[in-house]
Amino acid sequence: MSSPFDVYRMEGRVAVVTGAASGIGAATAGVLAAAGASVVCADIDPAGLATTVAAVEAAGTRAIAVPTDVTRRDQVEAMIAAGVAEFGRIDAVCNIAGAMFPGRIEDLDDDTIDRGIGLNLKGVLYGTQAAIRAMKDQGSGAIVNVSSGAIDLPYAGIGVYAFTKAAVAMLSMTAALEAGEYGIRVNAIAPGMTVTPFTTWRLNKPDGTIDQDAYDEFMEYSKGMSPLGIVGEAMDQALLIHYLLSDASKYATGQIFRVNGGQTWAW
Ligand SMILES: NC(=O)c1ccc[n+]([C@@H]2O[C@H](COP(=O)([O-])OP(=O)(O)OC[C@H]3O[C@@H](n4cnc5c(N)ncnc54)[C@H](O)[C@@H]3O)[C@@H](O)[C@H]2O)c1
Incomplete structure (x- = not known):
């Protein structure tokens, strides 16, 4: 018997997830697997990738780990090729890998600028290009690029991050x-504050363990950013x-989707 929820199922589909070793990427790989998709898990962190692949396989679908540095065009193309070689096609690509590059505009050096653009912008661009090329002949496919709530209002000290994420939004709308003429949809998401290592690394003590007092304080502050009084989790984005x-x-195509707890200001 058919159900309106059948459209959420992804059996027979092949999805590529970058940033799959942690946070939003790991949660996404898990959700897509639970929906029935085979998943190509890509990241620069081999240990995290192994954990994600094991979780996907536990969900009963197939997964492969493809160590990939998304700042390298050749590696991104090899990631897509590995998915085609293993599963025969690519239906979905989410370009999630990214990182914060702090610094005030007046202080930004070329290294920070180049690394920020290399990961947050070129990494997503390469993934979008390779995805379109892999999907266009089959006449279908979907791409999701991860931008950020940082595109909605300026915040001092995160200039490279914010302007690369703004570029991801326009890149996605243009793509x-x-x-569209190939039947491929491209959207971006702009997450609000979401608890992952991306947000919690600054709360670690020098020995790498969490500073619980600082963590609790940060969580209380973060809850205050949402009128719901809660903090986002990776699963909310996944x-x-x-x-x-x-x-x-x-x-749905060419849009920027926001799951951000109604957040209208940054920390
Ligand atoms: N967590 C948030 O509050 C938040 C808010 C807005 C946007 N985002 C965006 O969401 C995305 C995922 O962030 P997250 O919160 O899951 O962070 P995370 O740090 O948990 O995960 C990021 C992953 O990207 C991987 N990565 C880093 N450089 C890479 C490279 N060169 N090649 C391949 N993989 C690489 C890391 O190894 C890591 O597994 C990022 O693009 C981030 O900017 C996060």
Whole structure:
């Protein structure tokens, strides 16, 4: 018996997830696997990748780990090729890998600028290009790129991060316009504060263990950013990404989707 929820199922689909070793990427790999997709897990962190692949396989679907530095065009193309070689096709690509590059505009040096653009912008661009090329002949596919709530309001000290994420939003809208004729949808998400190592690393003590007092204080502060009084979790973003990669969102393309707890200001 068919159900309106069948459009969320992804059996027979092949999804590529970058940043799959941690946080939003790991949660996304898990959700896509639970929806039935085979998952190509890519990251520069081999230990984290192994954990994610084991979790995906525990969900009963197939997964491969493809160590990938998304700042390298050749490695991104090899990642897509590995997925095609293993599973025969690519239906969904989410370009999630990214990092914070702190620094005030007046102080930014070329190394920080180049690393920020290399990871947060070129990494997503290479992934989008390789995805479109892999999908265009089959006449279908979906791409989700991860931007940030940082595109919605300026915040001092995160200039490279914010302007690379703003570029990801426009890159995604432009790619959607161009790839629509191939039946490929491209969307971006702009997450609000989401608890992952991306947000909690600064709360670690020098020995790497969590400073519980600092963590608790940060969580209380973060809850105050949302009118709901709660903090976002990686799963909140992963479920949105799943929607955007599944046929449930067949009419959605060229958009920036925000799951951010209604947050209207940064910390
Ligand atoms: N957590 C948040 O509050 C938040 C908010 C807005 C946007 N984002 C964005 O979400 C994305 C995922 O962040 P997260 O919170 O899951 O962080 P995370 O640190 O948990 O995960 C990021 C992953 O990217 C990987 N990575 C880093 N450099 C890489 C490279 N060169 N090649 C391949 N992989 C690489 C890391 O190894 C890590 O597994 C990022 O693009 C981040 O900017 C996060």
